Amino acid sequence: MGLDWTHCPVRPSPVKQTWPWGLLKHLRKSRRLRPGLWSCPICTFDNEESMSACDICGVLRNPMVSACSNGNKNTVDGMSKYSGASIMAKSLFASLPLTTPNKTLTSQHQNDKFLMDACNSFPPFKFDVPSPDDLVSNGLRSSKVVSKANVNKLSFSDVTSSVTEKKTAMRLPPNAKGFDSSSAFVSENKHGSVEEDTCSPLNGGQPQNLSSGLNNLSSNLKSGSSKNVNAGRALSSAQYKPEKWMLPDPAEDRLTQLNLAIVGHVDSGKSTLSGRLLHLSGRISQKEMHKYEKEAKLQGKGSFAYAWALDESAEERERGITMTVAVAYFDSKRYHVVLLDSPGHKDFVPNMISGAAQADAAILVIDASVGSFEAGMDSTGGQTREHAQLIRSFGAAQVIVAINKMDVVEYSKERFDTIKTQVGAFLRSCGFKDSSVSWVPLSAIENQNLVATASEARLLSWCINEFEFTTELFVLALCSRTLA
Numbered sequence: 001m002g003l004d005w006t007h008c009p010v011r012p013s014p015v016k017q018t019w020p021w022g023l024l025k026h027l028r029k030s031r032r033l034r035p036g037l038w039s040c041p042i043c044t045f046d047n048e049e050s051m052s053a054c055d056i057c058g059v060l061r062n063p064m065v066s067a068c069s070n071g072n073k074n075t076v077d078g079m080s081k082y083s084g085a086s087i088m089a090k091s092l093f094a095s096l097p098l099t100t101p102n103k104t105l106t107s108q109h110q111n112d113k114f115l116m117d118a119c120n121s122f123p124p125f126k127f128d129v130p131s132p133d134d135l136v137s138n139g140l141r142s143s144k145v146v147s148k149a150n151v152n153k154l155s156f157s158d159v160t161s162s163v164t165e166k167k168t169a170m171r172l173p174p175n176a177k178g179f180d181s182s183s184a185f186v187s188e189n190k191h192g193s194v195e196e197d198t199c200s201p202l203n204g205g206q207p208q209n210l211s212s213g214l215n216n217l218s219s220n221l222k223s224g225s226s227k228n229v230n231a232g233r234a235l236s237s238a239q240y241k242p243e244k245w246m247l248p249d250p251a252e253d254r255l256t257q258l259n260l261a262i263v264g265h266v267d268s269g270k271s272t273l274s275g276r277l278l279h280l281s282g283r284i285s286q287k288e289m290h291k292y293e294k295e296a297k298l299q300g301k302g303s304f305a306y307a308w309a310l311d312e313s314a315e316e317r318e319r320g321i322t323m324t325v326a327v328a329y330f331d332s333k334r335y336h337v338v339l340l341d342s343p344g345h346k347d348f349v350p351n352m353i354s355g356a357a358q359a360d361a362a363i364l365v366i367d368a369s370v371g372s373f374e375a376g377m378d379s380t381g382g383q384t385r386e387h388a389q390l391i392r393s394f395g396a397a398q399v400i401v402a403i404n405k406m407d408v409v410e411y412s413k414e415r416f417d418t419i420k421t422q423v424g425a426f427l428r429s430c431g432f433k434d435s436s437v438s439w440v441p442l443s444a445i446e447n448q449n450l451v452a453t454a455s456e457a458r459l460l461s462w463c464i465n466e467f468e469f470t471t472e473l474f475v476l477a478l479c480s481r482t483l484a
């Protein structure tokens, strides 16, 4: 459908359907300029008369006059030698050594003599040559990539750490594998030093051909010697000091990342448990929690308040189910825990797999209530079984079986034992060792047995808390705890 040009003062010609450049030119010409200014033909910025190039876009003034026209030594045929570079470009290149012009570049502009002269004065800019900005970012990137954790762990850790402060939870697209556009082109050679991939698409897939002071810096990066890398970094950091907030949080580097998938049959309480953990660990503030509670109540879904922290989309909230993997973070003393809240509904198994594939360990959430547990263990459509098999096949060796909704079954020990026997046998058949499986009876909704010892007497009467809960988190507690 074509655009409606009815009210537009400058319309395309009705015949050719092209822009009326003549009219535009006329409008530009007829615009009144203050004396002592000239208007840039491209961006229309009003430049001082003394400027031979636009201060905004760097376009050359044409024709070159004024500053260049009065026998000034800085002119050639009445045109400024320096007109090829904007003030910003000049200041960026000012500190670099001068070199002879690049033949390729100059031959393209043989009839523009002033450009040749400008090239004598300033290194020619080529798009496949790193700009000072690139060098700065390379310096930053190198220092980040040299850190072993960041070289070995693909992107997911990079992505997560950078996003952590921005948002508590984000979505993992279906089948997303970790990637890192920056680390993809930086590799570690066998001597352990950093090597830039010069054939990366970022530099046009060509070996770099440098013709200026930038040459030294970039070949330093290419050589792979850490000394040279440091030299490049030193130069770039001398020119530019990044703000504190731009640098990775040193505290995060000290923590081991633990990707923890929350899996289990539909409605077993995965999102509620995840929301609870985030709230208890301080990632979700009291204020935010109140907001979720209010919104959930307004929509008649008060019991989903904690789940709403993870189930963010309108459809998920309306249907009361998780559809994509929600990613959230919290830090314990030793771990940077990446929580992957997976969908339990069988229609979204492919999405669940994208979370399971990232997992180092998993929490298998089981709904203890009568009928729901049995549905999850059903051999035809039970997601407890399917999810357990999937996380095992994706290599998660440790699993925490969170037997949730114990409040519904009056915190019954018999019910807990029945579930433990059946699920235990099934997990063994999947290849999990008994020693890698922890069992925890809990109620996410009533906050029983999560990060602190249960306060419910019916649970306390039989639940032996071998682990001393203090400030340490649920996950760590569970990992080193087995119920008798």
Ligand SMILES: Nc1nc2c(ncn2[C@@H]2O[C@H](COP(=O)(O)OP(=O)(O)OP(=O)(O)O)[C@@H](O)[C@H]2O)c(=O)[nH]1
Pocket (backbone or CB within 6 Å): 264, 265, 266, 267, 268, 269, 270, 271, 272, 273, 303, 304, 307, 320, 321, 322, 323, 342, 343, 344, 345, 404, 405, 406, 407, 408, 442, 443, 444, 445, 446
């Ligand atoms: N009584 C009781 N209800 C719970 C508990 N945990 C969760 N629920 C309820 O179970 C329902 C489903 O909870 P969710 O957290 O959305 O379950 P889910 O496993 O994330 O659901 P899907 O992701 O769609 O599979 C909600 O109404 C919760 O309030 C619990 O410990 N006790």
